[in-house]
Amino acid sequence: MSALLHHPGYDDDRLRLLMEKLPCRETQVSTLLALMGEPEQYCYPSIFIYGQRATGKSHVTQTLLRELQLPHAVVSCVECVSVGILFEQVLLTFFGSSSSNSLPRYPSLSDFIRLYRQFCGQVPATQTRYIVLDRAELLRDMDANLLPGFLRLQELVEDNLTVILLSQIVWDKFRPNTGCFEPLLLHFPNYNKAELQEILAQDTHPSYSSELYSSYINILLGVFYSVCRDVRELRHLAALNFPKFCEPLETGEAKEKDAHKLWRNIEPHLKKAMQTVYLREVSSVQWEEQQTDERETADRRGLSAHEHVELPYYSKYLLIAAYLASYNPARTDRRFFLKHHGKIKKTNFLKKHEKTSNHLLGPKPFPLDRLLAIFYSVVDSRVAPTASVFSQISSLVTLQLLSQTSHDDQLDAPKYKCAVSLDFIQAIARTVGFDILRYLYDFL
Amino acid sequence: MSKRKAKDSHLTAGECLSQAQRLLRERFCHQQLPIRPVGVESQHKHLLELLKRTAVHGESNSVLIVGPRGAGKTMLLNCVLKELMEVDEVEKNILLVQLNGLLQTDDRIALKEITRQLNLENVVGDKVFGSFAENLAFLLEALKKGDRSSSRPVLFTLDEFDLFAHHKNQTLLYNLLDISQSAQTPVAVVGLTCRLDVLELLEKRVKSRFSHRQIHLLSAMNFPGFLRSVEQQLRLPPDFPDSRFSEDWNAGTKALCEDKSVEAVLRKHFNSSKDFRSLHMLLMLALSRVTVYNPAIRPTDLLEASRICTSDAKANVLHGLSVLELCLIIAMKHLNDIYEGEPFNFQMVHNEFKKFLQRKSHSIHNFEKPVVVKAFEHLQELELIKPMDGTTARSQKEYQLVKLMLDHTQIMEALQKYPQCPTDVKQWAASAFG
Numbered sequence: 001m002s003a004l005l006h007h008p009g010y011d012d013d014r015l016r017l018l019m020e021k022l023p024c025r026e027t028q029v030s031t032l033l034a035l036m037g038e039p040e041q042y043c044y045p046s047i048f049i050y051g052q053r054a055t056g057k058s059h060v061t062q063t064l065l066r067e068l069q070l071p072h073a074v075v076s077c078v079e080c081v082s083v084g085i086l087f088e089q090v091l092l093t094f095f096g097s098s099s100s101n102s103l104p105r106y107p108s109l110s111d112f113i114r115l116y117r118q119f120c121g122q123v124p125a126t127q128t129r130y131i132v133l134d135r136a137e138l139l140r141d142m143d144a145n146l147l148p149g150f151l152r153l154q155e156l157v158e159d160n161l162t163v164i165l166l167s168q169i170v171w172d173k174f175r176p177n178t179g180c181f182e183p184l185l186l187h188f189p190n191y192n193k194a195e196l197q198e199i200l201a202q203d204t205h206p207s208y209s210s211e212l213y214s215s216y217i218n219i220l221l222g223v224f225y226s227v228c229r230d231v232r233e234l235r236h237l238a239a240l241n242f243p244k245f246c247e248p249l250e251t252g253e254a255k256e257k258d259a260h261k262l263w264r265n266i267e268p269h270l271k272k273a274m275q276t277v278y279l280r281e282v283s284s285v286q287w288e289e290q291q292t293d294e295r296e297t298a299d300r301r302g303l304s305a306h307e308h309v310e311l312p313y314y315s316k317y318l319l320i321a322a323y324l325a326s327y328n329p330a331r332t333d334r335r336f337f338l339k340h341h342g343k344i345k346k347t348n349f350l351k352k353h354e355k356t357s358n359h360l361l362g363p364k365p366f367p368l369d370r371l372l373a374i375f376y377s378v379v380d381s382r383v384a385p386t387a388s389v390f391s392q393i394s395s396l397v398t399l400q401l402l403s404q405t406s407h408d409d410q411l412d413a414p415k416y417k418c419a420v421s422l423d424f425i426q427a428i429a430r431t432v433g434f435d436i437l438r439y440l441y442d443f444l
Numbered sequence: 445m446s447k448r449k450a451k452d453s454h455l456t457a458g459e460c461l462s463q464a465q466r467l468l469r470e471r472f473c474h475q476q477l478p479i480r481p482v483g484v485e486s487q488h489k490h491l492l493e494l495l496k497r498t499a500v501h502g503e504s505n506s507v508l509i510v511g512p513r514g515a516g517k518t519m520l521l522n523c524v525l526k527e528l529m530e531v532d533e534v535e536k537n538i539l540l541v542q543l544n545g546l547l548q549t550d551d552r553i554a555l556k557e558i559t560r561q562l563n564l565e566n567v568v569g570d571k572v573f574g575s576f577a578e579n580l581a582f583l584l585e586a587l588k589k590g591d592r593s594s595s596r597p598v599l600f601t602l603d604e605f606d607l608f609a610h611h612k613n614q615t616l617l618y619n620l621l622d623i624s625q626s627a628q629t630p631v632a633v634v635g636l637t638c639r640l641d642v643l644e645l646l647e648k649r650v651k652s653r654f655s656h657r658q659i660h661l662l663s664a665m666n667f668p669g670f671l672r673s674v675e676q677q678l679r680l681p682p683d684f685p686d687s688r689f690s691e692d693w694n695a696g697t698k699a700l701c702e703d704k705s706v707e708a709v710l711r712k713h714f715n716s717s718k719d720f721r722s723l724h725m726l727l728m729l730a731l732s733r734v735t736v737y738n739p740a741i742r743p744t745d746l747l748e749a750s751r752i753c754t755s756d757a758k759a760n761v762l763h764g765l766s767v768l769e770l771c772l773i774i775a776m777k778h779l780n781d782i783y784e785g786e787p788f789n790f791q792m793v794h795n796e797f798k799k800f801l802q803r804k805s806h807s808i809h810n811f812e813k814p815v816v817v818k819a820f821e822h823l824q825e826l827e828l829i830k831p832m833d834g835t836t837a838r839s840q841k842e843y844q845l846v847k848l849m850l851d852h853t854q855i856m857e858a859l860q861k862y863p864q865c866p867t868d869v870k871q872w873a874a875s876a877f878g
Contacts, residue, residue: 362843
């Protein structure tokens with residue numbers, strides 16, 4: 001452990017403090033520290049750190065640089081709508097406001113390098129300067145010369161400088177066509193289950209023992225670990241559901257030791273949370289409200305947005321007709337919608353030529369005439385083809401329940417596609433008492 | 445008390461080590477110039493002669509240095525320039541303009557930079573020029589000395605030369621090469637590029653003005669030579685302050701290079717690339733593991749460094765996926781096998797996954813479809829699957845065609861190393877069809 005903590009050029013106490021702030025990342029921190037060397041020694045020109053979301057990439061680099069008080073500029077590429085902002089932030093942190101003000105209006109990389117060299121000549125680096133570019137995958141979408149330029153920035157500005165790129169995406173997807181300066185690659189692996197347990201158990205509730213919280217985290221991980229390994233997400237879920245977990249303790253139904261009872265209480269609750277909170281279908285405020293008045297919301301099944309769509313009567317039928325037209329082959333229309341469809345042999349009809357069903361391949365486009373023909377045969381009453389029906393079609397397009405596939409200039413025979421899911425159309429069909437599965441070729 | 449004493453004796457060793465680290469880090473990370481370039485003596489001589497003729501006799505010239513990335517093009521040029529500047533009459537006489545294709549992305553920026561590097565900003569002032577050529581000609585005219593009939597030679601170095609060829613009409617290249625052809629101000633144009641086909645990029649009128657002089661840096665190093673250069677790179681120079689330490693270090697380096705396991709690592713590295721950059725990265729990683737407790741590079745350090753250098757990034761990312769995401773990847777692998785690499789959509793993957801759940805799964809229970817969609821989207825965010833072009837805007841998310849960006853073997857290897865992988869998932873992956 002002492003070898004891990006000791007790095008020449010840095011204060012041992014400060015390093016120990018640093019390690020406490022970065023739990024479960026000891027190997028990564030010490031590799032990074034070893035690479036950086038003493039503050040005034042050179043470091044490799046560019047380091048590319050990759051790893052999945054919430055593996056501590058930004059946290060480790062930023063805490064490291066901040067705690068050790070090394071000169072550094074942290075720029076998140078999400079914030080940089082133009083490269084000018086990026087350059088400005090770097091110059092501002094290193095050389096103060098006078099430097100960033102001297103950038104021209106639409107600065108190019110050339111301007112940036114020129115200014116950097118100019119100011120660097122006035123204030124030469126005594127310690128290695130670090131530029132941290134967070135979410136570096138966005139650099140690919142900016143000017144083509146930016147990424148290769150930053151990778152060899154040390155050479156271009158002739159300063160003791162290291163660029164650290166952080167990204168979720170592997171380096172192979174960054175490499176330009178003609179190649180560039182290869183950065184040093186470092187991987188931050190995901191936290192494993194034990195490490196997650198350790199990190200999540202750190203934020204305990206003041207009025208409960210830490211053992212209880214840790215056992216709660218254990219239950220939470222049991223439900224969510226196979227789906228999600230994101231610390232932030234798990235932490236959010238843990239904080240949100242903890243009051244529910246404590247409910248039996250407060251009412252006195254169970255004691256802290258009754259682990260099984262507590263588990264039985266919380267487990268279905270967590271599974272429900274997976275369907276709603278995890279998918280962001282409800283906000284955390286809504287979720288908390290729902291917990292307090294459970295009776296009221298119990299009969300409202302599901303909170304998903306698409307359960308609440310209200311449509312006019314004919315629009316519902318139009319949408320059903322569109323769904324049928326999209327997912328049934330045109331040649332089967334005779335069989336579904338004609339009373340006397342003559343002799344089609346059943347065996348012949350049911351022989352499926354397509355190996356994969358249409359519900360795997362997605363909706364097919366259909367002409368307006370076919371939509372209307374199906375519409376008239378499925379709707380109960382007689383409907384006159386008035387402008388109101390047509391305007392309902394276009395409002396369905398506006399609602400993005402249908403999508404128009406043909407060009408706008410084709411006025412006489414527009415083509416559409418149905419853009420709703422099976423669950424949705426089944427819910428719609430139920431409201432008008434229409435058994436849609438009987439009319440779908442895939443489900444015969 | 446004894447502890448402090450031990451620390452005192454460490455101090456000098458620590459200082460030595462820090463000195464050595466500083467020296468070697470400058471060599472590996474800052475591209476510090478060697479005293480003499482190794483392995484490229486003839487090219488060095490050629491280039492030096494060429495530039496000397498411009499600098500001393502005022503002959504115009506143009507030359508391209510071509511070589512793969514990390515082969516030492518910049519190093520060669522800088523070595524030559526350093527040597528050139530040591531000659532007294534040259535240093536007073538010559539003007540140096542260094543351009544880089546990455547920085548000067550169009551001709552206007554390039555011209556501004558040339559003006560700046562020639563210290564002519566005040567001369568140009570607010571003048572308005574009709575054409576690019578006129579502007580450049582004015583700049584060069586301004587270089588002519590007042591009383592002497594001759595003018596000072598200008599040396600242009602163009603790093604990433606191929607990028608200049610993408611400028612509009614190649615005006616800058618045309619004008620520079622045109623001046624180097626005609627009897628105007630003596631200029632030398634040195635281009636550096638990693639593209640062997642760079643001449644094909646030039647327009648006909650530009651190409652005809654180029655001298656077609658090319659210096660190739662194609663490394664013909666063999667393995668013993670490579671080993672020697674590794675040792676050379678790690679050696680401390682004779683003027684190192686503590687001679688005993690440097691002797692020990694150099695002896696340790698020599699022993700290191702003779703070690704069998706190290707030789708295997710280096711041979712593996714040599715077979716994949718023999719340029720200096722990647723070697724520097726390897727040695728830098730090994731060097732960073734040297735501490736006071738471990739005052740020399742050990743074979744294990746180099747092994748570890750090579751492990752970091754060669755680790756498969758995609759496999760690393762795969763190890764961090766959740767079991768659900770991994771299952772989706774396997775489903776996609778099966779789809780790829782069945783449909784021979786045709787693109788697929790989410791519905792198909794989900795269908796395949798459901799089939800697995802119904803038939804074989806014991807450890808994984810059913811997930812709601814939106815949860816699976818979220819996992820699928822995460823894979824897309826990691827760019828392990830990539831949407832096909834053109835279908836993005838119109839179709840629903842579930843039916844958008846995507847492609848798997850992973851190889852069959854990559855998946856299987858990652859699966860072998862995946863921590864705590866359920867056995868039924870493993871079996872499913874290994875089975876031939878679904």
